[in-house]
Amino acid sequence: MTTFSYWEQQCLDSVDWVVVGAGLVGLQSARKLKESFPQQRVVVIDAHALGGAASLRNAGFVCFGSAGEMLDEIERTSESQALSLYNKRFQGIQRLMDRYGHDRLGFEPTGGMEVFSAQEADGAERVIDALGYLNGLVRSVHGSDAFLLCDAAKTGMNVYQKGIVAPAEGGIQTHLLYRAVREDAIAQGVEIYEGIRVSGWEDTSVGVEVSLAQGGVIRASRMLICTNGFTRDLIPTVAVAPARGQVFVTESLGSLPFQGIYHADQGYIYFRSLGDRLLIGGGRNRDFVGEETMDMDVTKPFEQYLKTYVETVILPGKSVRFEYGWSGIMGMDNNRNPLIGWHSDHVCLAVRMGGMGVALSAWVAEEVLNVVRDDKGI
Ligand SMILES: Cc1cc2nc3c(=O)[nH]c(=O)nc-3n(C[C@H](O)[C@H](O)[C@H](O)COP(=O)(O)OP(=O)(O)OC[C@H]3O[C@@H](n4cnc5c(N)ncnc54)[C@H](O)[C@@H]3O)c2cc1C
Structure with missing residues (x-):
C-alpha cells in the first residue's frame, strides 16, 4: 500500500516530465520544457522546501571568472575550453538580466575586484602581466576589456597594492533571483511539489518509475535530474x-x-x-x-x-x-563544464554547475532543451 492519499498519488501520476531538484537549473529547465511542450505535464519535485538548494545558499556574485581563475583554467585545460566556459557564464547572466531585469534581481553594477595577498607579489604580477592577453581572448565575448588594473589600496584592505577590476561584474540579491525564477516557472504552468525525495528509479520500456524515500512511486514518461552536488547519492558513478x-x-x-x-x-x-x-x-x-x-x-x-x-x-x-x-x-569535477545529456533512454541529466552555477543556469536550461530535441547522449 502506498503512503500517499489517493489524491496525492493523482498529482504524481500521468506525468510527462518529472524534474528532480527545484534549484535554479531544475526550475528554469522545467519552464523551458513546459514552454516548448505546453500540452505536457512538467512536475518539479524536491526533497526540501527551501534549505537544500545551493540556489538559495550562494553568495549572489554575478561573475564569469576572475583574471587569476581564467589563467589557471587555461593552464589546466586549454585556451578554447576556458573561453567557452567563460562565454557560457556570460551568456547565462545576459539571459537572466534580459528576462527579469536588473531591478527585479537587486543587481548592483559595482564591478568585481580581484585582490591578492600582500605577501604574494609574484603571484599577483604574474596575473597582471597576463591582462593584455586575457582581454584579447575574451574581447569576442565582451566587446571591451574585461579586466582593468586598479589601485586595491584604496579599499583600505591589507592586500597587494594592485588589484584587477572586472567592470561587468556585480552582485544580486540571491533570494530575488530565486523568487523570480520560481514564479516564472509556476506562471508557465510548471507544478512544484516539495518534501519529496527520490531514492531510485527504473528506466522501463515506456518511461521511468521513480521510487520515493517516503514510499510510493511517480510514473513519468521522462525524468530530468538537476540535483547538482547531491547527484552521487542517486548515481554513484557520476563525475560530479x-x-x-x-x-x-x-x-x-x-x-x-x-x-x-x-x-x-x-x-x-x-x-x-x-x-x-x-x-x-x-x-x-x-x-x-x-x-x-x-x-x-x-x-x-x-x-x-x-x-x-x-x-x-x-x-x-x-x-x-x-x-x-x-x-x-x-x-x-576537474572538468568544470556542466554535464548535460541522456543518462539512459528516459533519464536526462543537467548537473555539475561548479562554483558559478548562478551564471550558468539559464544557459544550461537552454542546452537541456537542445539535448531533449536532438536526443543527444552524454
Ligand atoms: C556557498 C556557495 C556560494 C556560491 N556562490 C555563487 C555565486 O556567487 N555565483 C554563482 O554564479 N554561483 C555560486 N554558487 C553556485 C550556484 O549556487 C550553484 O551552482 C547553483 O545554484 C546550482 O543550481 P542547481 O539548480 O544545479 O542545484 P541546487 O540549487 O543545489 O538544487 C539542487 C536541488 O536538488 C534537490 N535534491 C537533491 N537530491 C534530491 C533527491 N534525491 N530527491 C529530491 N530532490 C533532491 C536539493 O534539495 C536541491 O534543492 C555558489 C554555491 C555555493 C554552495
Missing part, C-alpha cells in the same frame, strides 16, 4: 563530486569602506558588501578532502579562518561577529 561552501555574514557594521564583490586567493575566498554587513565565504582549498561532503554544517575551523581573514585582511584591526553562517553544496 559534492563540494561544500561555507558562508558567513557579519552583524551590521554601521558602514563599510567599500561596496561590491571581491575575489581573493584565486577565487577560493570571496566576499561582498551586503549594505553595511560583510558576506564572506570559501577557503575550501584549505581542506579539499574534508569539504567533499553533502553534510550542510558549518565548522569552527572555517568560521575561525574566515573571521581572522576579515579582521586582518579585509577590515584590518576591526573585530567582527558573524550573525549568519550556513553552507551549500556545489557540484564539482
Whole structure:
C-alpha cells in the first residue's frame, strides 16, 4: 500500500516530465520544457522546501571568472575550453538580466575586484602581466576589456597594492533571483511539489518509475535530474563530486569602506558588501578532502579562518561577529563544464554547475532543451 492519499498519488501520476531538484537549473529547465511542450505535464519535485538548494545558499556574485581563475583554467585545460566556459557564464547572466531585469534581481553594477595577498607579489604580477592577453581572448565575448588594473589600496584592505577590476561584474540579491525564477516557472504552468525525495528509479520500456524515500512511486514518461552536488547519492558513478561552501555574514557594521564583490586567493575566498554587513565565504582549498561532503554544517575551523581573514585582511584591526553562517553544496569535477545529456533512454541529466552555477543556469536550461530535441547522449 502506498503512503500517499489517493489524491496525492493523482498529482504524481500521468506525468510527462518529472524534474528532480527545484534549484535554479531544475526550475528554469522545467519552464523551458513546459514552454516548448505546453500540452505536457512538467512536475518539479524536491526533497526540501527551501534549505537544500545551493540556489538559495550562494553568495549572489554575478561573475564569469576572475583574471587569476581564467589563467589557471587555461593552464589546466586549454585556451578554447576556458573561453567557452567563460562565454557560457556570460551568456547565462545576459539571459537572466534580459528576462527579469536588473531591478527585479537587486543587481548592483559595482564591478568585481580581484585582490591578492600582500605577501604574494609574484603571484599577483604574474596575473597582471597576463591582462593584455586575457582581454584579447575574451574581447569576442565582451566587446571591451574585461579586466582593468586598479589601485586595491584604496579599499583600505591589507592586500597587494594592485588589484584587477572586472567592470561587468556585480552582485544580486540571491533570494530575488530565486523568487523570480520560481514564479516564472509556476506562471508557465510548471507544478512544484516539495518534501519529496527520490531514492531510485527504473528506466522501463515506456518511461521511468521513480521510487520515493517516503514510499510510493511517480510514473513519468521522462525524468530530468538537476540535483547538482547531491547527484552521487542517486548515481554513484557520476563525475560530479559534492563540494561544500561555507558562508558567513557579519552583524551590521554601521558602514563599510567599500561596496561590491571581491575575489581573493584565486577565487577560493570571496566576499561582498551586503549594505553595511560583510558576506564572506570559501577557503575550501584549505581542506579539499574534508569539504567533499553533502553534510550542510558549518565548522569552527572555517568560521575561525574566515573571521581572522576579515579582521586582518579585509577590515584590518576591526573585530567582527558573524550573525549568519550556513553552507551549500556545489557540484564539482576537474572538468568544470556542466554535464548535460541522456543518462539512459528516459533519464536526462543537467548537473555539475561548479562554483558559478548562478551564471550558468539559464544557459544550461537552454542546452537541456537542445539535448531533449536532438536526443543527444552524454
Ligand atoms: C556557498 C556557495 C556560494 C556560491 N556562490 C555563487 C555565486 O556567487 N555565483 C554563482 O554564479 N554561483 C555560486 N554558487 C553556485 C550556484 O549556487 C550553484 O551552482 C547553483 O545554484 C546550482 O543550481 P542547481 O539548480 O544545479 O542545484 P541546487 O540549487 O543545489 O538544487 C539542487 C536541488 O536538488 C534537490 N535534491 C537533491 N537530491 C534530491 C533527491 N534525491 N530527491 C529530491 N530532490 C533532491 C536539493 O534539495 C536541491 O534543492 C555558489 C554555491 C555555493 C554552495
